[in-house]
Amino acid sequence: MPTGVAIQDAREQLFAAAERILLRAGPDGLTSRAVTAEAGCAKGVLHRHFADFDTFLAELVLDRTARLDDQAAILREAAAAGTGTVAGNVADALTQVFGPVGVAIVALTISRDGLRARLREAVPTGIPLLNPATTMIANYLAAERERGRIAPEADLETLAPTLIGATHLLFADRQAPRPEVEAVERTVGAVLAGVFQRTSG
Template identity: 65%
Template sequence: MPTGVALRDVRAQLFDAAERVLLRSGPSALTSRAVTDEAGVAKGVLHRHFADFDAFLADFVLDRVERMDSQTESLRSAAGTGTVVGNVAAAVTALFGSVAVAIVPLVIFRDELRARLRDAWPAGVPVLTEGAIMVASYLAAEQELGRLGSDAPVDGLAPTLIGAGHLLFADRTGAPPTPDAVHSMVTTVLGAHLRP
């Protein structure tokens, strides 16, 4: 890139490039060189905006977690419409159809990244924890509407759904699970707590 050319929102450009590399080639391919090459910028651009690559990755992960806010609002606003199983199955599919499934191994295998994330996100893998918060919020809304039993352990069901969903979607190289498989998993977890 020629010098003197202003980059528009370089952080977003670099984060989008990182997401493309991560989705296409996996966590092991995610290097500062791969990100800057994908973004079409000089390698020094990344280091001008971030202290080091792990600082970049921590901000990237947190940025992708923040993007889940719209998914959370959309799911919560679906309370009382459609079916509880259908709404949760769609949310799980959307979550794991995104970059979330690729972020999990990235966080697990980079000790320095996990250490940095703990400063802003003290528990769990951020995308999974945020997914559980999203589902718990929705299930609580359905509980208030009487479509989920008042005794349903929402704070236990939500991480169970996210964990089971992650297992279904974890193999990035294979075919994604069918909608029926996701629906069946959600039905199994929630079935005893659903109300007509």
């Protein structure tokens, strides 16, 4: 695309290009030149929309993290209806959270000091994606506790981050085959063992 020619929806096109690079080459392959080349636009387009590359990356992470709202809504509906099993619902949700893009986003965040500095302006503590995912799981477990499918004494503030950490370890190696759903369910079931009520597990 010639220099100076605007592209439609430049922000989303640049984000989509960055995602493709992350999935193909990992965080090390993600540069401003690589992103604009992948998007098929002039190098200046990125800097017309973002103050610098770390700002671009921070907005990418926050934009993709916001998509967790859809998964949270699915979990809320499952809890309200009392459908499926608790372990199955959590395993399904975390498999979505740690999809290829989610895993790449976590790796990107951990690998770049400048990006984390930008993100701390919006999210003072923790790691974007992991923090809201932890909240999503804790809220779901709380809803299931209210329905009587999780024991009243269950320590959700400990269980939710434990589930996030244990599941992330299953998916963290981008080069390895993705784990089967059954493996995720076994991990979730092991973490939640002892807090299921009746036959909800």
